[in-house]
Each structure stands twice: as C-alpha cells, then as structure tokens.
Amino acid sequence: MDAPLRALVTAVGGYDLCTSEFVRVTPQRLPERVFRRFGPELANHSKTPSGTPFRIQLLGSDPEYMAINALTAVRLGSPSIDLNFGCPAKTVNKSQGGSILLKQTDLIHRITRCVRDALPADIPLTVKMRLGYDDPSVCIDNALAFQDAGASELVVHARTKTDAYRPPAHWHYLRDIREALDINVVANGEVWTRDDWRRCYESSGCEHLMIGRGAVARPDLAMQLKDPDAQPWQWTDFLAALNRYWALLTQLLERGECNESYRIIRIKQWLNQSQRGFDEGPALFEAVKRLRDADAIIGVINSAAKSAR
Ligand SMILES: Cc1cc2nc3c(=O)[nH]c(=O)nc-3n(C[C@H](O)[C@H](O)[C@H](O)COP(=O)(O)O)c2cc1C
CATH class of the missing domain: 1.10.167 (Regulator of G-protein Signalling 4; domain 2)
Structure with missing residues (x-):
C-alpha cells in the first residue's frame, strides 16, 4: 500500500500499526526525500491522517548502510524500524535483498545487530521474514538469530520464497517459532476473512496478526476482525x-x-x-x-x- 491507500484503509478502523512499502537500501546514504516519499506520514508525527501509527521498513544486505539509513528514518520521525527479509522478487533477490538472505543466518544476524546497535535504545527494531527461501526447516534458526540480534518482534509470512503467494499458508510453523522465542511473533499470510483468522489462530497460537492483500481486497477486514458486530462494507x-x-x-x-x-x-x-x-x-x-x-x-x-x- 502507498500512502493514499494507507490513509483510506486505516480510516476504516481496526489497525494498530501500518508499515511503509520497503525502502531499498543500497550502499549509500539515501537522501531524506526518499523517506519522505515512502512515508509522507513522517511529517504527521508518523501517523496516517486518521491517527494510525506508521513506521518505515528497510530492505537490504549491507549492515552498515542499513544502520545509517535506519538512523535517518528515525531522525525523520519513524518511531520504530522494520527490516524486510521476506521479499520474493527476482530483481530484489538477485541483488542480495529480501528472502534470499534467509539462506545466510550469520548475515541476517549481523544486519539486525548492526541496525540494533546504531538505533537509540527506545526505538523498537522489528523483522519480517518468510519461513525460508526454499526450505522451511531453517525458520527456527533464523528466528532465533533475529531475536539474539535484538529484534523485539518478528512478523512471519508463513510460506517460503518458493511457495511465492500460493495457498495454503503453513501457519503451524508459527507455533514452533512462537514456542522457541521470547519476543512477540506476529502471524501473516492468507487471512482474508474472520474464519481464516480463527483457523490461523488455532494453528499458530499467535495473538497478533499482520494482513497484506486481505486489507486491500477488503478495507473493512481489520474492523470486522476486531468487532464482529461491525457493519461490513457494501x-x-x-x-x-x-x-x-x-x-x-x-x-x-x-x-x-x-x-x-x-x-x-x-x-x-x-x-x-x-x-x-x-x-x-x-x-x-x-x-x-x-x-x-x-x-x-x-x-x-x-x-x-x-x-x-
Ligand atoms: C504487491 C505486493 C507488495 C508487497 N510489498 C511488501 C513490502 O513492501 N513489504 C513487506 O513486508 N511485504 C510486502 N508484501 C507482502 C505482504 O506484506 C504479505 O507478507 C504477503 O502478501 C502475505 O500476506 P497476505 O496473504 O495477508 O497478503 C507485498 C505483497 C504484495 C502482493
């Protein structure tokens, strides 16, 4: 979602937080205008016009430049930083970004630690990952690496990169990840309805949910999840x-x-x-x-x- 769509969707209600589209970090100090373009909300106390908190997400593989750019985003007003290790796009993976990094546990640990060390202690650092690149059995090791490096919350898209966006989402892995970690684990993937959320919760045990395409398809979805009596959109x-x-x-x-x-x-x-x-x-x-x-x-x-x- 871009800023205009975030404005519309968060105005419907039900969202506690929303995140920018990923800002691609190359080995350079990105100009401030890049962050302002990805997050016009930064000029509004990092809130959407209806008051939902907003944060910047970064994607990249160079630990130092990830840290430098995270600091810029924070200086411009992002109240927390989210790191993307889930993007499946070929062009992004080819240049060592997104889900390809899930094959390199040491590197994702180093990136997360470097960003964590650079940020002020009161700025939360969160991570978004897939279960793996092609092998979901790496999910616990990677999740532990993020936690060990200082991430305070982990959003897990319950598919590998090679699963792409094909249903089903394998929510049951999230239960194992949640049980292995002390930090919050947020479920993501294939929640389009209240019934999907109930099944996701039963399978994963996750109390927190991130929705992607469902929020675009049904802008009233979060409102419906929070309030079963809410009037659905026509x-x-x-x-x-x-x-x-x-x-x-x-x-x-x-x-x-x-x-x-x-x-x-x-x-x-x-x-x-x-x-x-x-x-x-x-x-x-x-x-x-x-x-x-x-x-x-x-x-x-x-x-x-x-x-x-
Ligand atoms: C067109 C498109 C763009 C996306 N861009 C991002 C992004 O910038 N950052 C991110 O973390 N996830 C991004 N995602 C992934 C979603 O956030 C989400 O993880 C994924 O779609 C699975 O959840 P869902 O089944 O609720 O959609 C994107 C997905 C789509 C389809």
Missing part, C-alpha cells in the same frame, strides 16, 4: 473509497509527486485485489484492465458507482 462503500483514492492520487499528480502511469497502475492494482473481496470486483476489473486513458478509467468507475446506487 460494494457502494468500496466504489466511494475507490473514487476517493483516485482523488488522492490526482492530488499527488498535480503536485508533481507521481506521474500519470503511477496513478493508472495503482488504481488497477487495487481493483485487481478487490476481485477477491467483492462479488462485483471481477467485472469492474475486467472493464478497466486494458484501459490506458485516465479519463476512461475514472469514467468506468463513476458509471459503476451510479448504477450501484
């Missing part, structure tokens, strides 16, 4: 949010903070995910997915909203 609510998202992206465009193709890609991404959340999603995605013209796209969305009223 399709008209989703269309209204989509319209608001378009307006926020248009503001970015007008301020020169994104280009036209960004606006089009992002709205299509959200519509793509909505197929999983709403019965009407597939038809609307089908209607816009080949359109290249911004006016045509918002025209289709507006006419869907008119006919849904």
Whole structure:
C-alpha cells in the first residue's frame, strides 16, 4: 500500500500499526526525500491522517548502510524500524535483498545487530521474514538469530520464497517459532476473512496478526476482525473509497509527486485485489484492465458507482 491507500484503509478502523512499502537500501546514504516519499506520514508525527501509527521498513544486505539509513528514518520521525527479509522478487533477490538472505543466518544476524546497535535504545527494531527461501526447516534458526540480534518482534509470512503467494499458508510453523522465542511473533499470510483468522489462530497460537492483500481486497477486514458486530462494507462503500483514492492520487499528480502511469497502475492494482473481496470486483476489473486513458478509467468507475446506487 502507498500512502493514499494507507490513509483510506486505516480510516476504516481496526489497525494498530501500518508499515511503509520497503525502502531499498543500497550502499549509500539515501537522501531524506526518499523517506519522505515512502512515508509522507513522517511529517504527521508518523501517523496516517486518521491517527494510525506508521513506521518505515528497510530492505537490504549491507549492515552498515542499513544502520545509517535506519538512523535517518528515525531522525525523520519513524518511531520504530522494520527490516524486510521476506521479499520474493527476482530483481530484489538477485541483488542480495529480501528472502534470499534467509539462506545466510550469520548475515541476517549481523544486519539486525548492526541496525540494533546504531538505533537509540527506545526505538523498537522489528523483522519480517518468510519461513525460508526454499526450505522451511531453517525458520527456527533464523528466528532465533533475529531475536539474539535484538529484534523485539518478528512478523512471519508463513510460506517460503518458493511457495511465492500460493495457498495454503503453513501457519503451524508459527507455533514452533512462537514456542522457541521470547519476543512477540506476529502471524501473516492468507487471512482474508474472520474464519481464516480463527483457523490461523488455532494453528499458530499467535495473538497478533499482520494482513497484506486481505486489507486491500477488503478495507473493512481489520474492523470486522476486531468487532464482529461491525457493519461490513457494501460494494457502494468500496466504489466511494475507490473514487476517493483516485482523488488522492490526482492530488499527488498535480503536485508533481507521481506521474500519470503511477496513478493508472495503482488504481488497477487495487481493483485487481478487490476481485477477491467483492462479488462485483471481477467485472469492474475486467472493464478497466486494458484501459490506458485516465479519463476512461475514472469514467468506468463513476458509471459503476451510479448504477450501484
Ligand atoms: C504487491 C505486493 C507488495 C508487497 N510489498 C511488501 C513490502 O513492501 N513489504 C513487506 O513486508 N511485504 C510486502 N508484501 C507482502 C505482504 O506484506 C504479505 O507478507 C504477503 O502478501 C502475505 O500476506 P497476505 O496473504 O495477508 O497478503 C507485498 C505483497 C504484495 C502482493
């Protein structure tokens, strides 16, 4: 999720915390504007407009530069730092970032320790990992390495890199990780509904949950998980949010903070995910997915909203 989508989703309610898309750390001191672009919330006491706390996530393999850039993020207002050891993207893994590092327990320990040592003691450092690159049996050793290096919380996406995003998520590994660790373990992967969360909890024993695609597909998911009596979103609510998202992206465009193709890609991404959340999603995605013209796209969305009223 980018900042406009975080603003919309956290305004619905139910979220205790949200995280930036990963900031890719190469061996350099990144300019401040990079952090501000990934996290406009930094200028708002690191909160989304509705007040949900926000933090920066970093991805990289050079311990020193991870530490230097973590410090910049903290100086700019990030109240904690999350490290990404889960990204499966080929380009990222090829340049020694994300889930490929789960094959090198010593290195992930060194990165985490180096960042921990650099940060002020009152700034929490958390880690996100997958079960492994191709072998889930490394999950406990890696989790222990993160804990030993000073991570205060571990989010585990319950799949390996080679599992990609294919269901199922193997939540039962999280129980073993949780039992081996003293720090909080947060479950992640394949929670789209209240029922998924119940099964994830029964299998993992994790009381804390991170949701990714489910939050995009159903912006009211966290609210529903926290409050079973909450009124679920109707399709008209989703269309209204989509319209608001378009307006926020248009503001970015007008301020020169994104280009036209960004606006089009992002709205299509959200519509793509909505197929999983709403019965009407597939038809609307089908209607816009080949359109290249911004006016045509918002025209289709507006006419869907008119006919849904
Ligand atoms: C398009 C896309 C982008 C993602 N970007 C990030 C990211 O920047 N940082 C991160 O920790 N996870 C990222 N993820 C992974 C999700 O946070 C989450 O771990 C994964 O989708 C599994 O959880 P879910 O089944 O609830 O979606 C991304 C996933 C997708 C599909």
